[in-house]
Each structure stands twice: as structure tokens, then as C-alpha cells.
Amino acid sequence: MLVLYLILLSACNATRIVKPLAKKQVAVGLDFGGPIMDFAGTKIPVPFSSVTVGYGIDSNLTVFGGANITSAMFGTIQCDLGVLGEVIRPQKGYIPGLSVGASSQILVDVFEANFRLYPVVDVNLYWNYLPKHEHYFYVNWGSWFDLWDRTQGRANTKLYYPSFSLGHTFENKKMRYTIEGKYITPGLANGGTPVKFNGIDGHGAWGVYLSIFRKF
Amino acid sequence: MELMVMVLGASTFLFLGNFSKLIKGLIENGLNIDRMKKIGFVLLFLSIVLTGCRLDDFLFRPLALTEYKFDAFEAEQHFVLEASYTIPENLIELMTLESGPEEDRETIYAAYIGDPSRISQDTVILYCHGNAGHMDYYWQRVKLLANTGGKNRFGVLFMDYRGYGKSTGKASEAGLYYDVDACMKWLKAQGLTDDRLIIYGFSMGGAPSTELTANPRTLTPSKLILEAPFASFEFMAQDIARVSFAGSFYGDLEIDNSVEIQKVEQPFLWIHGTADDFVGIHHGELVQQNYQGTHKVIRRVDGAEHSTVPMVMGFEIYMQLMVDFITGEI
Numbered sequence: 075m076l077v078l079y080l081i082l083l084s085a086c087n088a089t090r091i092v093k094p095l096a097k098k099q100v101a102v103g104l105d106f107g108g109p110i111m112d113f114a115g116t117k118i119p120v121p122f123s124s125v126t127v128g129y130g131i132d133s134n135l136t137v138f139g140g141a142n143i144t145s146a147m148f149g150t151i152q153c154d155l156g157v158l159g160e161v162i163r164p165q166k167g168y169i170p171g172l173s174v175g176a177s178s179q180i181l182v183d184v185f186e187a188n189f190r191l192y193p194v195v196d197v198n199l200y201w202n203y204l205p206k207h208e209h210y211f212y213v214n215w216g217s218w219f220d221l222w223d224r225t226q227g228r229a230n231t232k233l234y235y236p237s238f239s240l241g242h243t244f245e246n247k248k249m250r251y252t253i254e255g256k257y258i259t260p261g262l263a264n265g266g267t268p269v270k271f272n273g274i275d276g277h278g279a280w281g282v283y284l285s286i287f288r289k290f
Numbered sequence: 291m292e293l294m295v296m297v298l299g300a301s302t303f304l305f306l307g308n309f310s311k312l313i314k315g316l317i318e319n320g321l322n323i324d325r326m327k328k329i330g331f332v333l334l335f336l337s338i339v340l341t342g343c344r345l346d347d348f349l350f351r352p353l354a355l356t357e358y359k360f361d362a363f364e365a366e367q368h369f370v371l372e373a374s375y376t377i378p379e380n381l382i383e384l385m386t387l388e389s390g391p392e393e394d395r396e397t398i399y400a401a402y403i404g405d406p407s408r409i410s411q412d413t414v415i416l417y418c419h420g421n422a423g424h425m426d427y428y429w430q431r432v433k434l435l436a437n438t439g440g441k442n443r444f445g446v447l448f449m450d451y452r453g454y455g456k457s458t459g460k461a462s463e464a465g466l467y468y469d470v471d472a473c474m475k476w477l478k479a480q481g482l483t484d485d486r487l488i489i490y491g492f493s494m495g496g497a498p499s500t501e502l503t504a505n506p507r508t509l510t511p512s513k514l515i516l517e518a519p520f521a522s523f524e525f526m527a528q529d530i531a532r533v534s535f536a537g538s539f540y541g542d543l544e545i546d547n548s549v550e551i552q553k554v555e556q557p558f559l560w561i562h563g564t565a566d567d568f569v570g571i572h573h574g575e576l577v578q579q580n581y582q583g584t585h586k587v588i589r590r591v592d593g594a595e596h597s598t599v600p601m602v603m604g605f606e607i608y609m610q611l612m613v614d615f616i617t618g619e620i
Contacts, residue, residue, distance in 0.1 A: 150539040188536035222534035225524040266570030267530045
């Protein structure tokens, strides 16, 4: 039954990269976690896992790519490629940094070569709250767009899937450690299927994620 | 699950142990052929290991057991019928059947409720149970059918698919069809003809019921009853994922009741609870909308959940619906 839970909202990834990397810096990371589900009488996050690689083209522009390990285990290559630009640098005081990311989630299964591509847009605000430290809080507004028809030729009436995240990153010269909470697809009823998500009043799903990045 | 943990562990180890070194080395020393080979090997290894399994095997939820208990079964059930529904022991025949072609043959358990010597004259309901459990979990439902229209008016045959209950083997989509067809072979050998066979599928059991009505093998059911069917594997995948994922992203199952039903011309009864929180009623709606035949009976049962349709309807009303449909009253 657990594996049924792996058929999930793919907006279930952790936010890939919130704050741009330094110029010519490479970061490689793993993240774990997913929407919280009922399982065996308790609540656990879906055991998603993915690997992400980012590269700082400039101090305010990072390209990144990620691959979902869990999907690959079941024969589906799920990866994303994107770019993140810093629009506003964090200021002293309470003025946050602002970054905007644009990426594509790409899925191809190795058995029937079915293909899907979903555009994703992320808007992030982040606060470096300690002088001389790189740690930061962030909030993320993620937007998934599903422009594909549904099975049986049904019209797709749900094109937009938002998510909202609150996270914190502990960062030093070599590492980034992030914990993130996410609320996925508020307003979308989560019942009527064998998978029982935990959202608000039967809508959406809460998610919890951990990620570790090594910078080079 | 163990495989998942192993693969996750292996990939994490490879990633942390080697990949970071490779990346670091690449950055510090530039690309060279040896390193490219190492990366290629790691990626190839990961590709082979990571794409080695599918969800199909995990989607079936069989429970094995050592002995069928039927009325003595004590596990929690959605309803237990009162004593007046009891079936005399001499009218319960537990049997084994050989199922499937030689290269995929298994021994399945089935039970016939009624007098087998009368199959050549009786109308028989072939009941295909749902995904969870084994025959003991569906015994109360089968007893209802065996009491429909009066005690043992209709014969009822049900079976544990391969991997379920005491049936040998591993559950599979092809296995569902083999196993239900094995029951049809037995019924045919007892003298049953197409016109007296009613097939009834509950939940996952809707798949073999619809498939073997649309694409008959040994017998052609004269009527089809589906209770809380799901539309298709891909429909379910998209229902859960909420986005337009292809079913093949998760498995090789080709179950598609909503397409197969289009080939069914026999009278069709669809029952579904409006409060079904497991297989939403929209699944059944698509199936019934796609039915192209001329005789369709629909019952949306207000307030009923996935497994409580007979209880919420009321047993007498449920049984009356069955007998009316089977006898052509409705």
C-alpha cells in the first residue's frame, strides 16, 4: 500500500534552490520527504528522494537540474531543469532577497516512452537574519502548470497547482542544510482515492522535506 | 520495500561516496576520459538498478491464510449477517481449480454456494471479490447473494485469485482473468450455459468481470453487475496524482473498465456509494457513461462508502435489486 502513495502530486518536490549560488560554484544535494499521508495508523511523509545539481553562472543566476530517485526506481525518469535568478539582494534589516525560478518537470517512462512536461515557476523571499552568517529563512510560492489532457480524452479543467512553503537553511562555506514545510494545492479536494493525504479540511496536502547540499 | 531501501541506500552511498568526489575532481582537474567512464558506469549502474521494478506487484493486496473459516471468520468486517442468512454446510463446496496456461498455472481456491448437481438448471452468480483480503472477508457478501430471491435460489461461485487466501502464485492482471475463467470452465463442465451466468465484480473484481464480459473466453456472461468499479489504472493514477500522469509512469497494468465496457451489450447494473472515499463515484460514472448497450440499471447509493453499499441500501432492498435485475424485472 505504501507504494500507492508514491503516485502523488509531483509538486511534492522540495523547493530546489532558493538562493543563488556564488559565481562558478557547484552544489550537489539530496532531498527527502513529501506530502504527509496516513499509513499503518500513523502519519508519515511520502519517502520521496531526489538529487539536485546546481551551478552558479553568475552571483545572481543559477542553473539547476534534479532527478527524482524514487520515480526512477519504478521505471520513470522524472527530472527537472531550470534557472533561478535573484531579483533583489537581501538588505540589512528586514528587507528580504527575492528570487524567481523557472523550470520544467520532465517525465518519461522507460517502458512505453510516455512523456510529460510541466512548467514550474517559483517565487522566493529569503531573509539572512544573522550578521556574518549565511543562514536564512525563506517562503516560496510554487506554481505548477498542467496543460495535458486527461485519460479517456477528458478535458483538463485543472491547469494550475500552487504550493506554499516555509523553510530554513543552515548554510556555511561547504554545506546547506534545509528543512521545509509545504502546503500543496490548497483548495483541491484530497479524498475519493486510496491515498489519504493530510491537508486542511479535506483539501490539499501538508509536506515535510529535508535536504543536504554540498558546495564545491 | 526492502528493494526500495536497498536502492535508496546504495544510491545514497554511491552519491555521497563517489559522485561528490567525481564532481570535485572534474572541477579541479577538468574532464578526462577515465572520469567520464567512471561517471558513465555509475549512471549505468543506477539506471539498471533504479528502473528494475514497477508498481504493479505492490498494487495487489492479497492476504494469505491457512484455513478458510467463512462463518467462523472473526476478523473485523463491515457487516455480519444474522443467523437467518446462514447457508447449510452441505451447500458450501470448497474446491481447488487449476488456473492459467501451463507456463503460468496456479492452483486456486473457490467455493460454490448451492447444489452443484443443479448447475445445469440453475442461474449462477460468479462473484469476483475486491483487492483486499481473501474469500473469508467477502463471505457475508456472498451469503447475501446466496439468499437473494430466497435461500439458494441462485448458485454463487467465488474464488480467491492467485496469491490470495490459499491460492498459490502471485497476483497479476493476467492472473485475474485466468482465475475467473478457470471458474467459468468449472461451471461449464457442470452444465452451465451462457444465458444463466451472471457475473458480479466488486471494486477490483470489476476488472475481470468487465474484461471477460467484453472479451469472453469460456463462457459469455448474460448480465454484468459492477459494484464500486474503478475506471482504469491510468484514471486511478491521475486521480491520485491529480495531474495528467500516464499510467505507464507507475506500472504495466492495462486494466481499463471504462474502455472495455464499451464492448458490453449485455444488461448492466452499476451500483456505487456516493460517499465512496476509496474509489470515488466518478470512476463508476465514467464506466456507466461509456456503456453502449441498451439495458442499463443505475443505483447511486446515498451515503454509502466503498464497502458499505449493501448495508446502507438495506439488505432486503439490495437483494431485491439483485433479483429484479437478474430475473429481468428491471
